[in-house]
Amino acid sequence: xxEFRPGLEFDVEALQxxxxxxxxDLTGPLTVKQFADGQSNPTxxxxxxxxxxxxxxxxPGVLLPSAHAIEREFRVMxxxxxxxxxxxxxxxxxxxxxxxxxxxxxxxEHVAGRIFWDPTLPELSRLERKPHYAAMxxxxxxxxxxxxxxxxxxxxxxxxxxxxxxxxxxxxQYAAESGSAGRVPAMERLIDxxxxxxxxxxxxxxxxxxxxxxxxxxxxxxxxxxxxILDWELSTIGDPIADFAYHLMAFRIGTGGVRGLAxxxxxxxxxxxxxxxxxxxxxxxxxxxxxxxxxxxAFCMFRLAxxxxxxxxRVMRGTAVSPDARNYAAQTESLAExxxxxxxxAG
Numbered sequence: 001x002x003e004f005r006p007g008l009e010f011d012v013e014a015l016q017x018x019x020x021x022x023x024x025d026l027t028g029p030l031t032v033k034q035f036a037d038g039q040s041n042p043t044x045x046x047x048x049x050x051x052x053x054x055x056x057x058x059x060p061g062v063l064l065p066s067a068h069a070i071e072r073e074f075r076v077m078x079x080x081x082x083x084x085x086x087x088x089x090x091x092x093x094x095x096x097x098x099x100x101x102x103x104x105x106x107x108x109e110h111v112a113g114r115i116f117w118d119p120t121l122p123e124l125s126r127l128e129r130k131p132h133y134a135a136m137x138x139x140x141x142x143x144x145x146x147x148x149x150x151x152x153x154x155x156x157x158x159x160x161x162x163x164x165x166x167x168x169x170x171x172x173q174y175a176a177e178s179g180s181a182g183r184v185p186a187m188e189r190l191i192d193x194x195x196x197x198x199x200x201x202x203x204x205x206x207x208x209x210x211x212x213x214x215x216x217x218x219x220x221x222x223x224x225x226x227x228x229i230l231d232w233e234l235s236t237i238g239d240p241i242a243d244f245a246y247h248l249m250a251f252r253i254g255t256g257g258v259r260g261l262a263x264x265x266x267x268x269x270x271x272x273x274x275x276x277x278x279x280x281x282x283x284x285x286x287x288x289x290x291x292x293x294x295x296x297x298a299f300c301m302f303r304l305a306x307x308x309x310x311x312x313x314r315v316m317r318g319t320a321v322s323p324d325a326r327n328y329a330a331q332t333e334s335l336a337e338x339x340x341x342x343x344x345x346a347g
Contacts (some may be wrong), residue, residue, distance in 0.1 A: 001031075002031065002032040002033070003032065003033040003034055004032070004034050005034055005036075005042075007060070008034060008042045008059070008060070010057075010101035010102055011101060011102075012030055012032055014100055014101060015030065015055075015100065015101050016028075016029070016030050018095065018100045019093075022093065023092070023093055023107075025050075025051070026048065026051070026053065026092070026093075026107070027048070028048035028049050028050060029048065029049065030046050030047070030048060031046070031047040031048075032044050032045070032046055032047075032055075033045045033047075036322075040059070040231075040233055041056050041057060041058060041059065041070055041073075041231075041233060042056075042057055042059055043055070043056045043057075044056075044057075045110065046107075052110040053092060053107055053108065053109055053110050054089065054107065054108050054109070054110050055105055055106070055107055056070060056073070056105060056106055056107075056108070057070065057101065057102075057103045057104065057105035057106075058070055058103040058104050058105070059103065059319060060102055060103055060319075069233050069234075070094075070104060070105065070106055070233070071094065071096065071104070071106075072156075072232070072233065072235065072236075073106070073231075073232040073233050073235070074091050074094045074106045075153075075156070076153065076156065076207065076232050076235045077089065077091045077108065077232055078091045079151040079152055079153050080143075080146070080151065080207075082151070083150060083151040083152070084142075084146050084151060085142070086139065086142055086143050086146065086229070087139060087226045087227055087228050087229055088228055088229055088232075089108040089109050089110070089111045089228045089230070090108060090109040091106060091107075091108050092106075092107040092108055092109065093106060093107045094106040111218050111227045111228040112218075112221065112227070113218040113219050113220050113221050113227045113228075114218065114219045114220075114221060115215055115217070115218055115219075116132075116214055116215065116217075116219065117214070117215050117259065118259055119214050119250050119259055119260060119261050120261065120264055120269055120271065121271075125270075126269065126270035127270060128224070128270075129269065129270040129271050130270060130271065130272055131223075131224040132219065132224045133271065133272050133277065134224070134272075134280060135219070135224045135225060135226050136214065136217060136226070137247075137277055137280050137281050137284065138280075138284050139217070139226050139229060140209070140212050140243070140244060140247060140281070141244075141281050141284035141285045142284070143206070143207055143208075143209060143229070144206040144207070144208070144240035144243065144244070144285060145206070145284075145285055146206070146207050148205070148206070148207055148237050151207075153207060153237065154237075156207070156235075156236060156237050157236030157237030157238055158237065159205035159237050159238075160202065160205070161202075162202070162205070162208075162236075162237075162238030162239040162242065163198050163199070163202075163238075163239050163242055163296075163299060164195065164198055166238070166242070166299070166303065167191075167194045167195055167198070167299065167302075170302065170303050170306040170307075171191045171306075173306055173309075173310055174187055174191070174306045174309055174310075177309055177310050177312070177313035180312075180313045180316040180317055181309050181310070181312040181313040181316060181329075181332075182312070184305070184309065184332060184333055184336050186305075186333070186336035186337050186339065186340040187302070187305060187306070187309070187336045189340055190298070190302045190336065190339055190340055190343060193340075193343050194298070194299055194302060194343070197295055197343070197346065198295070199291065199292050199295065201291075202239060203239060203240060203241050204240075205237050205238060205239070205240075206237070206238070206239075206240040206243075207235065207236075207237060208235060208236060208237070208238040208239065208240060208242070208243035209229065209232065209234070209235050209243055210232075210233070210234025210235050210236065210243065210246075211231055211233070211234050211246070212229070212243060212246065212247045213246075213247060213250065214250070216229060216230045216231045217229055217230065218230065240285075241290055241293075241296055242296055242299065242300065244281055244290075244296075245293065245296035245297050245299070245300045246300040246303065246304070248274065248277065248278065248293075248297065248300075249297050249300050249301055249304070251274040251277065252274075252297065252301070252338065252342070253301075253335070253338070258304065258308070258328065258331055258335070278290060278293070292346070294342055294345060294346035295343075295346045297342050297346075298339050298340075298342040298343040298346055299339075301335055301336075301338050301339030301342060302336070302339040304335055305331075305332055305335035305336040305339055307328075308328045308329060308331050308332040308335060309329075309332045311325050311328045311329050312328075312329035312332055315329050
């Protein structure tokens with residue numbers, strides 16, 4: 001029996017026929033179970049008598065032009081899997097023909113392990129938590145240390161002006177969604193403030209994940225090793241400090257659709273402080289600190305608020321794929337206000 005969320009079903013027999021013609025190792029009767037999580041691209045566990053693997057597809061319906069870029073996910077994961085030790089699920093096949101199951105999709109290996117959703121890691125003992133945070137920041141630093149040219153990704157994005165382009169992109173996406181998702185005054189103040197305070201000197205460009213957070217990681221079943229980094233839809237070539245700041249802002253955010261650590265007694269919980277975490281990232285990359293970190297945090301909070309605003313737009317249009325979509329949408333204003341407070345503190 002297949003398990004789909006309403007509106008996200010596809011023709012399993014058509015997929016079986018397609019795979020039988022292209023991948024003999026993936027054939028056989030398929031059982032499909034859709035994962036409950038996933039804000040953007042619906043994701044499914046596919047089981048055959050011999051193996052399990054994962055299918056990730058674009059959602060049906062009207063989509064924004066730059067969103068749901070599964071082809072880019074497949075490309076960056078393939079490059080990293082082939083040339084580096086950055087942990088990713090092995091990509092298996094990309095299908096850009098929407099006629100097969102209704103939208104383009106790709107297949108990747110199924111990586112067994114644990115996904116944590118609460119950044120306080122209540123499932124772990126106090127002594128286990130710092131090693132998991134060390135693995136998390138280490139994997140991101142290792143990604144940022146990869147030379148895009150060495151892995152064939154020189155043309156994966158424009159190296160210069162990443163933050164400027166991102167401000168423009170998310171400002172336009174905010175404007176595009178405002179008709180259905182509504183206007184947010186703090187977002188409009190940030191759209192004016194951010195371009196005028198962007199750092200003049202950019203760090204060396206790197207491969208950036210774009211949405212690096214705890215619940216986009218699969219940890220090994222028994223220890224702190226990371227088996228795979230998930231959800232590469234927003235990856236590109238860009239500013240690694242912006243990518244790190246997006247991950248770091250969990251230390252500033254409270255509870256809600258997007259979970260954070262604000263208000264948590266980090267020491268008592270066995271978690272690193274924000275200062276320790278920044279130091280660990282810098283040590284792993286052999287860099288001497290981070291200039292204008294508060295700007296980067298304000299920018300990343302703005303970007304996350306824009307993502308939540310976009311989710312609200314999908315909720316209003318009826319195309320949101322996650323059962324948690326309304327929780328994320330409801331966090332738009334609080335994230336935008338936190339971003340504005342951070343911007344004011346940055347000067």
